[in-house]
Amino acid sequence: MTLRTRSRLVALSSALLFLVLLGVFLVTDQDRTRLKEKLEFSQSLTVQTVKLNRVLALYLLQPRAHPRAEVEAEFAALDGVLQSDGEAIAESIQDDPATRVAWEGLRRLLDDLRARIAGLDGNVAGPQGAQPEGDAPDLILTDSGTLALVTCQLTQGAAERLVTLTAQEKLTLGILLAGMAGLGLGSFLVFQRTILDPVQQLQTAAVRISGGETHLRLKSRRRDELRQLADAFDRMLDQLEESTVSRARLEAEIAARARVLRALRASQRGFRDLVRNLPAGVVVHGADGRILFSNPMAAQLLGLTADQLRGTTASDPAWAFVRPSGARLPVDEFPVQRVLTTGTQVQNLNLGILSADRTSTIWVQCEAHPVADEQGQISQIVVTFFDISERRRAEDEARLAQARFQRLMDANAIGVVVTDSSGTILEANDYYLNLLDCTRAQLAAGAANWRERTPPEWLSADERAIAELNATGRCPPYEKEYLRRDGSRIPLLLAGTLLPGAEAQILGLALDMTERKRLERELRQLAVTDPLTGAYNRRHLLETLAAETQRAQRYGKPLALIMFDIDHFKTINDTQGHGQGDAVLVAIVAQVGLRLRRTDILARWGGEEFLILLPETCLVRALALAERLRTGLHTLSCPGAGTMTASFGVAEYCPGETLDQWLKRTDDLMFQAKREGRNRVAGGA
Template identity: 30%
Template sequence: MTLRQQTMSSAIRAAAGRQHRSAACWTRRGVMSDSPVPGDPKEAVMDVPDKNQDTPSAIVQARQQAEERLQVSEARCRLLAENASDVIWTMSLDGQITYVSPSVERLRGFTPEEAMRQPLEDILTPPSVAITLDYLSRMAALLQSGRSPERTRNELEYRCKDGSTIWCDVHVLPVFAANGTPVELLGMSRDITALKRAESEAKRSAEFIRKMLQDLPVAIAVASLESDQRILYRNSAFDRLFGWTPQEIPTHEEWFERAYPDEDYRRAVLDRWTAALAQAAAQQGQVTPHEFRVTSRDGQVKDIVIGGTILDDRLICSFVDVSVRKRVEAELVQARDAAETANRALSKANAELQRLAVTDHLTGVWNRSYFEDALAAQIARAVRDGVPVSLLLLDLDCFKAINDTHGHLVGDRILIELPRVIGRHLREVDVLARWGGEEFVILMPHRGAREAMHAAETLRALVAARTFPEVGTVTVSVGVAEYRPHESDDAWIKQADDALYAAKTGGRNRVCLADRDMG
């Protein structure tokens, strides 16, 4: 147990002692003690004597019946806890685990006995430990002020026996004695790892689709089919083609009014388009391309072929300008083919969602997977062409202290802002990625060790001179290593990591060059 945990545990224990020094709690087997709880049949017998049974034998018999009902209730609770798929656990008010249900072995690989002996750092990953300690701290404050602890719900990352981790939806509820005094915490942990992974993949896939659509030569717009009729997305080709701003055409209705200013023609377009959408249900969501005269923002009237695809509650439309080529039938066919090609590209992109993910979801820079591919490509280029390339490994100094002092939201804002500060001073050929946690990595093609050292020192100074809201000044340490022929990517990264370690142990806020590159 860390010093912080020990201090917190003492505070909670003291506060809980003042509230209730002999309250009922679960044993390691999950059985309640003899102290009454709300709804306890023993309490009912003791507090409401039966006027018709005032003989000693009647009182004894009533007490035996109440104890039998209590035993049945306790057995039922124990049976539910020990056969539930979710992990059910209890914790005393001083932060000690007092019971873990057998399902923990299926979920994490540890037996209940092993799980109960583990310190918090062995149960949860560091970010989840911080969340738990924050709740315990708030609970201690509530107890010290004479108030009851609050229930909470968090998504926490658990460590498993095989070295992997899982995500759980964790509910924590305070348990109260009959007099309203809090006596312990009851927790339920449900495995949501598959859901978390699916959400992460969906976000990465959506970002890939957005990037792919943005640069397509065909104008694309995505609109909602719900009652709000919002236009959710337009690519750059759409903006160039029509010129409308998002504020001018936020919905279907605004689009039709501006794109078809003539009321009679607008009514005809609406009739044809509504029929096309209805027919799409019988065409597996594909909207047959139609040609309309569309008025752009500058007043030009353009002949546009509009097609689309319905996916759930979204309408994905493609817009192809056939104004110039309309006189030639072959060119008109080609334009319609272009619209169909765009629709096929969208369908193909949807099939690729699960395997394409290139950016870090928090910072927006390249993620580790993308960087590893870029690293392999640069190594191949360096071997083939004999050009230098260097690697910078950059780490925020004392980042844990920032999180502990200011909270993880402030820490996240620093992680978001840092690559923005750095990125403005990198070349287009440089590759900036999040390596993990508070570490970032920069690949610098065509730069040897000395040039990379100079660039790294510039970046270090820029960060040190920057004032971050709520925190003030932060610093970074940087390790630099130049690629050597026939060196593996792992060996190269280790050289930069060793240099980073030297910068850290040398006092932080500095740049260090790999030993083999010095001289």
């Protein structure tokens, strides 16, 4: 707590105590004034009551000498006293219950007295319970005396309360004076303890400190301004004690700085030597762009001496800069000018420096860095040049080699691709990009990935190939498919090898197998079909018959066979020619094929004979199908041949019989149909 706060609290407490005591005194004085007024009122009431008592006595004893008007006058005077001091009567009644009872009794006595006097004159009836008329004067005198006695008691009570209040007032005044004395003494003690004693302590400490006792510490426990002053004294003493040590430290620091300055000068000399011998050109420009310093390599690259460079600007016509494309670099794009304009450094800027005769170019990598002063303003610009002519030539040769390699790749009739381990395509020729249905823009953006174009069922083949690559460094050719953007698939033959280097890269070769697959399908089709009619040939039918009979025996499924021969076909060949006969065979195969299921096998058995294998078909259903086929052929009209008919033999496979036995039984049923008149169906189990 601060001294100001404490002083305010002491003053506020004193004022509050004074106001409380003063308020008590004023309240006591106000009560005494009211009691005086009440006493005076009681005295006036007592005097008036005594007068009324005397007049009543005279009136009762000598009514002729003292008429009734005197009595009424006294009553009126008493009423006037009561009405004039009604407020005092109300306060007396509220303050004291005994006074309230006395006043109520006084009013009843007055009312009874009036009633008795009125009854004495015969104007109104006497009060309830009044004695006979002969006793009325005595009762009136008794009430009058009682009335005087009550007023005397009221006066005595007011006088006693006034005496008591006066004693209380004196006591309050004494307490007030004693409180003021105690308040003054307490304030003095607080002031002495709070201010005088700490100030005396500080004075004593200051005298001792001035005598050289710097080890002295006040260490005050207070929490006010004096504590802050004591802390300041302690800090001052700490600083005084440290001054000697600080002086020694300062001397040591001065010596160390001298050593640092000597080392700095040596370092500057070494730095200058280092800059002079750097294999990079270093040029320092001032804030105005003029050259302040340049090392020998910079002079060599720029084709001038250090003296010729000093004081010149970057826009000097003695040299010229060109872009990597060969175009002249504008002056406002020179590294120094860019730093002065933007205030930011320039890094990794490749430029060409033309020789003085403009016949050769030295390629450099340039950097420019601003140096700011204490105000943050650019004071110098340091420009460095690294000769990258050899690297530039190597890069040009690498670009030429890459271009030649790309031409070789693009001229190849096979896809060539380089990918990383994640499947992202790094390089590819046009042939491969066409296979993958990918653009050069996607390749340049790194958005071409062969894994994304691989159907899920082929991923396992790719994983096996990659495992083989990681194990042996190469993988043998394998087949897979790519998904094109239109949803179609393209078959490929792939092979790959790991490229040497730290990064795992794969060189892949891809061959489009679309045409080969088409040829294979055609060969397979030619191997199993009849070249004239397109129906399956006899060899394929025999292979299928063997497989289906085994399946029927294994699973207990029915299996039926239909054999039919075209009636009078030889006549068509003899009369119309074999060309017309071939057309009839083709038309009949097409007609029969429309009524077969996908699982049914239609094969040319030989000449004009055909077989139909019906998997999971019983004899009844096979006979029904044969009848439909017969009817359909009968309605078929071939140009130049007329209406065609055929004879059908239908047999269901019997478990246990051989293939030859089944075929023989079917063939017999077909010839049975021919013997019975052709154009009919013959069947049996």
